[in-house]
Amino acid sequence: MGEDWLVVTDSQDVGALSRLLPDAPVTAMVIGDRALAESAAVAGVAVVHWIEPDEGVPAEAYAGAAAASILASSPRLVAATALGPASRAVLGAVAAGCGATLLSGVTAVRDAGDRVEVTGGAAGGDVVATYAVPGRCARWWSLPTTYPPPTPQSWSPLWRPPTARCASPPGG
Amino acid sequence: MTTVVAFNVAREPAAARILADGSVIWPSRKLPPAEDDHAALSAAVVLADGGELVGVTLGQGDPVWAAARGATRVLRVSDVVVGDDDSATATALAAAVAEVDGADLVMLGDSEHHPGLAPALAGHLGWPCVLAAAAAARAGEGVEVTRRIGGVEETISARLPVVIAIVAEGEETSPPGMKTMLAARRLPVLDLVATDLALEPVPPLEPVQTRPPSSAAARLFDGDPQQAVGELIKALRSEGVL
Numbered sequence: 121m122g123e124d125w126l127v128v129t130d131s132q133d134v135g136a137l138s139r140l141l142p143d144a145p146v147t148a149m150v151i152g153d154r155a156l157a158e159s160a161a162v163a164g165v166a167v168v169h170w171i172e173p174d175e176g177v178p179a180e181a182y183a184g185a186a187a188a189s190i191l192a193s194s195p196r197l198v199a200a201t202a203l204g205p206a207s208r209a210v211l212g213a214v215a216a217g218c219g220a221t222l223l224s225g226v227t228a229v230r231d232a233g234d235r236v237e238v239t240g241g242a243a244g245g246d247v248v249a250t251y252a253v254p255g256r257c258a259r260w261w262s263l264p265t266t267y268p269p270p271t272p273q274s275w276s277p278l279w280r281p282p283t284a285r286c287a288s289p290p291g292g
Numbered sequence: 293m294t295t296v297v298a299f300n301v302a303r304e305p306a307a308a309r310i311l312a313d314g315s316v317i318w319p320s321r322k323l324p325p326a327e328d329d330h331a332a333l334s335a336a337v338v339l340a341d342g343g344e345l346v347g348v349t350l351g352q353g354d355p356v357w358a359a360a361r362g363a364t365r366v367l368r369v370s371d372v373v374v375g376d377d378d379s380a381t382a383t384a385l386a387a388a389v390a391e392v393d394g395a396d397l398v399m400l401g402d403s404e405h406h407p408g409l410a411p412a413l414a415g416h417l418g419w420p421c422v423l424a425a426a427a428a429a430r431a432g433e434g435v436e437v438t439r440r441i442g443g444v445e446e447t448i449s450a451r452l453p454v455v456i457a458i459v460a461e462g463e464e465t466s467p468p469g470m471k472t473m474l475a476a477r478r479l480p481v482l483d484l485v486a487t488d489l490a491l492e493p494v495p496p497l498e499p500v501q502t503r504p505p506s507s508a509a510a511r512l513f514d515g516d517p518q519q520a521v522g523e524l525i526k527a528l529r530s531e532g533v534l
Contacts, residue, residue, distance in 0.1 A: 249501070249502045251499050
């Protein structure tokens with residue numbers, strides 16, 4: 121079974137996303153400044169991969185490098201909010217890279233053997249839909265932008281320093 | 293150098309019919325244009341600068357809509373429809389774009405309801421993308437894109453090839469008239485099917501269960517205050533409150 125990943129490019133991402141996978145050990149891919157990486161590191165994730173963009177370079181420019189790191193781990197699922205363009209760019213590259221299903225508006229995930237059951241709003245939130253996503257490659261989804269912001273209670277005291285810093289140049 | 297614009301490739305919730313048991317029925321023939329489509333096409337016309345502008349759409353797309361707004365020809369993958377899986381939609385679009393000789397710039401609307409579509413299209417093409425763009429202009433061998441993120445206006449220079457997803461700042465102000473629409477019917481449309489593009493037939497992802505939400509969904513109007521107020525008034529009108 122592959123790893124579960126969170127893509128973090130905004131300060132609100134970590135709390136929102138860690139609620140989606142409260143018990144699973146997850147790896148964070150952070151694109152942003154050091155403070156953002158540290159906020160991910162204290163939020164209960166197992167490992168942080170951190171890409172610090174050069175000044176004046178949009179975070180999306182590192183989407184290819186971030187996606188390559190994620191894909192190298194044969195991910196089971198990758199989650200991000202739809203808050204930032206960079207998160208979306210990473211997820212698009214991951215989904216294309218391994219043929220993953222790409223769903224938005226997701227609010228809950230449940231492991232169901234060889235499948236993942238994904239629940240979220242459909243038709244603009246007028247309906248709650250559940251999808252059974254089969255297969256072993258990455259499955260990912262994005263959360264609604266209105267997902268509640270993180271609260272201190274959702275944090276754990278776990279501290280793991282960043283394990284890798286990807287210094288790849290912007291590769292698209 | 294050929295500009296491509298993808299249109300009618302996002303489903304707007306207003307087009308859905310929701311039954312009492314929570315199941316959703318989408319129109320099977322034609323999708324209405326998504327709310328950002330007109331802005332993407334306008335920007336594409338400017339970027340094409342009189343050159344070829346190829347419209348790309350899927351089975352529910354209306355070629356006349358794009359032809360009347362400046363597309364010089366349209367390519368449609370007629371047996372693929374827009375579904376909930378943005379990556380599946382993007383796979384078909386990418387295959388269609390690959391059919392366009394010299395395509396190096398793809399424009400499309402940055403749909404709020406399909407936030408993964410534009411980045412997945414870029415991923416399938418292996419191109420970079422600029423999302424949430426307000427405007428784009430040619431700048432030398434590349435493009436210059438402006439957008440507003442978190443109250444900050446950014447200007448981004450991008451080399452070609454690139455995918456640019458445009459967010460409309462409002463409704464279409466001057467849609468084409470009847471004469472233009474009729475003339476648009478004469479423009480060439482190339483209808484392909486998935487097998488023409490070596491796409492594997494994949495059944496659309498369908499939910500295993502649907503139900504009405506336990507409470508009404510909240511909608512946040514943020515961003516530019518003037519635009520947010522406009523969106524709020526539009527929503528109140530569509531709900532029959534105003």
